Amino acid sequence: MGERLKDKVVFITGAGSIGEGWGNGKAAAVQFAREGAKVYASDINREALDDVIQIIRDEGGTVEGRICDVSKAAEVEATVQACMDAFGRIDVLHNNVGVIDPGTPEQLTEEQWDRLMAINVKSIYLTCRHILPIMVKQGKGSIINVSSIASTHSLGYPCISYTASKGAVNAFTRDIALNYGPKGIRCNTILPGLMNTPLIHQKNVVSVYGSAEEMVRQRDALVPIGHMGDGWDVAHAAVFLASDEAKSITGIELPIDGGITLKIK
Template identity: 80%
Template structure:
């Protein structure tokens, strides 16, 4: 256990995992707690949120779990209110929620497009709308948004809604970083590359390759370091951006990809 985030309150969206193993949000929530933070862990799935919370509690950490659809304004407002009631402040907002729908414009329904944009982009607007006034009153805060290298590079197959949404996350981050810097609030983006997390085993991504084994082998082979990253790589980067060690860093796009984007410039 460390103390890099001692006494900080971290509000984590997507803190559960969509399947067995460690997703980015689950690993980040646990690592925040291991570094001394008090964690408010949200997920749309109650069991997933409670699983993360139980891990934190079993390690002696402080956590409150909550159920929230972060694409819904009233739900986000209520969760932020509960976090303030529980902890009295929010020092770090970690926006981790995101989904993926492979396909181009002809493959996706309008409903698919709207749902993905609501979850991947609108959720950031909703959480920031509620949390920024709190951080402004405190005179300090750190916001971490999870994007993807798909925002700047091709994943090797058509994934237009996901790529477009993550490009929006990058632009959103830059705007917040610039306009809230005078108020002591930092905002940064993490761009994971090919990551071996429960999300990619949920069917849509696997289907592009034919099988889970083929998918893992193909994605590992694309990475110069020889393997995909995982949720802990994202978690450790998030702790750095949440901590005062990064106090002079804002508006960056931190690429975590094992060197894959070095192949194409």
């Protein structure tokens, strides 16, 4: 167990993982705890949330958690209050929730657009709305928002709602960094690239390639360093940005992409 986040309280959304393995949120929650943080984990899926809580407790870490639909204001407010009741403060906010819904403006329904924006963008507004006052009162805090390289580079297929939402996350982050920096609060964004997480092993993704092995082979080949990243790459970056080692870093967009954005425009 490390001590880079010793006694810090981390509030993390999307802490579960879709399917078996280590998604970005699950890896981050566990790594926060391994570095000494007290973790308050939330997810919309009970089984996924219970899984990550059990892992942290089995390793001797400190964690509490609650089911939360982060697109709903009342649920976010209640979850933040539950964290304060449990730990009395919030030092780090890690916004990890995000969904993808491919399509052009002509193909997407209004309902699809609104749902994705509520999950990917409104959720960050809601967590910040309720946690920023706590951090301001404390005089210190670190916010980490998970975006995507799709916010700055083309994915190569139509995905307008996802790319627009992640661009909004970047802009939101910069605004918070600028306006809350004088109050002791840092805000940064992580931009994952092609990642080998449980999300890409879902049937609808694998079917495009024919097999999971072929999918991994093709995606690895696109990355200059020869392989995709994984949830732990995002987790280690999040720990750094949450820690005092990053005390002078704010407003950045940190790609975790193996160099793939060097190849695409």
